[in-house]
Amino acid sequence: MSPRLRGPVVAVLLAAIAFAGCAQPSHRTAAQLGGDPERGAVLMVREACGACHVIPGIQEAHGEVGPPLTGFARRTMIAGLLPNTPPNLARWILTPQAIVPGNAMPDIELSPREAADMAAYLETLN
Numbered sequence: 001m002s003p004r005l006r007g008p009v010v011a012v013l014l015a016a017i018a019f020a021g022c023a024q025p026s027h028r029t030a031a032q033l034g035g036d037p038e039r040g041a042v043l044m045v046r047e048a049c050g051a052c053h054v055i056p057g058i059q060e061a062h063g064e065v066g067p068p069l070t071g072f073a074r075r076t077m078i079a080g081l082l083p084n085t086p087p088n089l090a091r092w093i094l095t096p097q098a099i100v101p102g103n104a105m106p107d108i109e110l111s112p113r114e115a116a117d118m119a120a121y122l123e124t125l126n
């Protein structure tokens with residue numbers, strides 16, 4: 001490639017890479033998810049989160065008490081209040097009553113690890 005072309009070609013390639021990165025802002029690596037999504041899915045069935053929520057990929061999760069968790073990774077805010085990051089989501093799952101007192105989602109007895117795994121699953125939903 002001629003040196004005259006190399007600059008523009010590199011610029012276009014870098015722009016393409018940057019665009020590919022931005023096209024899916026909600027795609028997170030395993031480390032960024034902060035937990036194990038597969039375990040999270042199993043736990044959400046066990047804890048019957050689906051009694052109150054529609055959750056794609058979770059058996060029997062057709063509840064309509066709370067908002068549908070469809071495409072949750074694309075969501076900007078959790079409960080309209082917390083920025084949607086995996087640690088904030090785990091915090092919400094662990095202590096929703098401390099965050100929005102009196103809302104219909106109960107504090108469920110979970111370990112921080114379990115909440116992080118559930119958050120990791122929800123953060124894979126695009």
Ligand code: HEC
Pocket residue numbers: 044047048049050051052053065066067068069077078079080089092093100103104105106108118122
């Ligand atoms: C008894 C019903 C009920 C159960 C059980 C329940 N939730 Fe919720 N959930 C709600 C309600 C109601 C809200 C809305 C709270 C608010 O916005 O103040 C909510 C909100 C949420 C949100 C934030 C949604 C948003 O749109 O920002 C997430 C995430 C969530 N729940 C996950 C879970 C998980 C995971 C479980 C199981 C461990 C669970 N919920 C169990 C009722 C429930």
